[in-house]
Amino acid sequence: MNKMGFGLLRLPQAGRHSAGGPGGFDWPLITRMTDAFLDLGGKYFDTCYTYLNGYSEMAVKKCLSERVPRERFLAADKLPGYMCRSRQDAVKYFEEELRRCGVDYFDVYMLHWLNEAHYRKAEQLDQFGFLEKMKKEGKAVKTGFSYHDSAALLDEILGQHPEIDVVQLQINYLDWDTAGIESGKCYETAVRHGKQVYVMEPVKGGSLANLPSEAMALLQSVHPDRTAADWALRFVQSLPGVEICLSGMNTIEQMQANMQPVEPLSEAERELLFRAAGIILANTRIPCTGCGYCVSHCPENIAIPDFFKMYNELCRYPEESWKIEPVYRQKCRQHGKASQCIGCGSCARHCPQNIRIPEYLKKVADAFE
Ligand code: SF4
Ligand code: SF4
Known part of the structure; x- marks a missing residue:
């Protein structure tokens, strides 16, 4: 089993010795990484209008649609509904996103970042109706939304919009029980509504790849050779109903490690991870994932x-x-x-x-x- 998707929110920057290019990104490396991902059996690429000032969508065009047959990859993009002032704006953003990515349809099209305020606006501007229209016209194969709010609001949205196929949630073992994120409750809500769950931040912006020594020692007491990132990715991929686990990868080596077949967690290993989470939470003062939105x-x-x-x-x-x-x-x-x-x-x-x-x-x- 391996459910990895390639998240294009964090792309490698050009270093002192690499070629660089538009936006200061290391395009030769990004191209090699997309090729390696496809060669290792990956297919799913996730972007958004607002990621990296448009360079993330440019990566889909430069590295995929201009070079790779369309049927070899799945492209997911998101509508920045909170930036829309009218229903017509959704059309404008959608067409711009198709053009930026160099594709004529998206395999998954989502509303980006639903929370209380963005959801009310989405309803006001009938953005769910817009998603349905794109699906009927064959411009979106599946529809969904990415989500950052409470499980109670998620329940309300899914009750109002059973037509949605996919919910993209922040899930990792550290946020599973926290009051601010409610990973566990949101996951259970999405599954109860029969939705496919796509996961973002499984390694919490990379912070779960580098654990306090006490937490790492606990995990190594059962698997001395497994990395902290491997534990985090196994946790998410072991959850039934999770279809895609997104990771923003920066090196070929990291990708090769992430694309290895995943052995599901046992109940004892899951318990151990929650014990490690307690240690990490006691050591992490600011729960920033480094997304850069601010x-x-x-x-x-x-x-x-x-x-x-x-x-x-x-x-x-x-x-x-x-x-x-x-x-x-x-x-x-x-x-x-x-x-x-x-x-x-x-x-x-x-x-x-x-x-x-x-x-x-x-x-x-x-x-x-
Ligand atoms: S503080 Fe900024 S970078 Fe950190 S999680 Fe919030 S928006 Fe993202
Ligand atoms: S100046 Fe304003 S935007 Fe900048 S960090 Fe302070 S509160 Fe945030």
């Missing part, structure tokens, strides 16, 4: 996810402050410092994890400045 909304150009990552590392490994502090100062030469936050709250309105960003930036400033 960054472009900050008038002070504060490198929010980078600062949160550094802060988490500092809390986890205080003895390494001498390594982390110079990186913080370096970052502040190109970006606003954490202490420059004016508390406008624009960033927090775009955070799918509902993180109280200005509040945490004060902690970052206290720690590093």
Whole structure:
């Protein structure tokens, strides 16, 4: 069994020794990775209008539709319904997305990032009706939505819209029982409504690939050779009803590791992971996944996810402050410092994890400045 999909939200940047290209991405490597993914039996690619300022959709065109027969890959894209002012806007975005990706239909077409506010707007502008129309016209094979809110609201939406095929949820063992994400309850709700579940953030933005030593030792006590990322991906892929597990991969080696056949978790292993989650939660101060949605909304150009990552590392490994502090100062030469936050709250309105960003930036400033 292997349910991996290639998430195109985080693409490798060009390094000092690589060729680069539009947007500063390492296009030769991205092309090699898409080829390797297809060769290893993968098929599903996930993008969105808002990912990487359009470069993510460009990856579908440059690396797939211009080079690979259409039937060899499945393309999923999403409507930024919250950016629409009218029903006609949905048509405009859809056509632009087809053009950017170089395709004439999507295998899965979703509403991006439904939450309470975005759902009410989707209803007001009949965006579910738009999805159905695309399906009837053969421009979307399956329809769905990606979701960041409570299980109770998910239940309401699925009750109102049984026509939907797919729900894309943030699921990982760390968020399974947390009040902010409710991975477990959302998963159970989607399954109860008979939906296919596609998973985002199975490794929580990479943070579950690098665990506190106590949590890692616990996992290694039963499988000394398994990596932390392998545990996280096995957890998600072992869930019945999960069809696709998205991972944003950055290297060929990472992809080869992720595409290995997956052995489902036993009940004892699942229990062990939840014990490890308790240790990790006690060690993680800011639950940022590094998605970057907040960054472009900050008038002070504060490198929010980078600062949160550094802060988490500092809390986890205080003895390494001498390594982390110079990186913080370096970052502040190109970006606003954490202490420059004016508390406008624009960033927090775009955070799918509902993180109280200005509040945490004060902690970052206290720690590093
Ligand atoms: S609250 Fe602070 S970090 Fe957030 S957008 Fe405003 S200035 Fe930037
Ligand atoms: S603070 Fe929120 S929006 Fe910003 S990168 Fe982290 S999870 Fe994403």
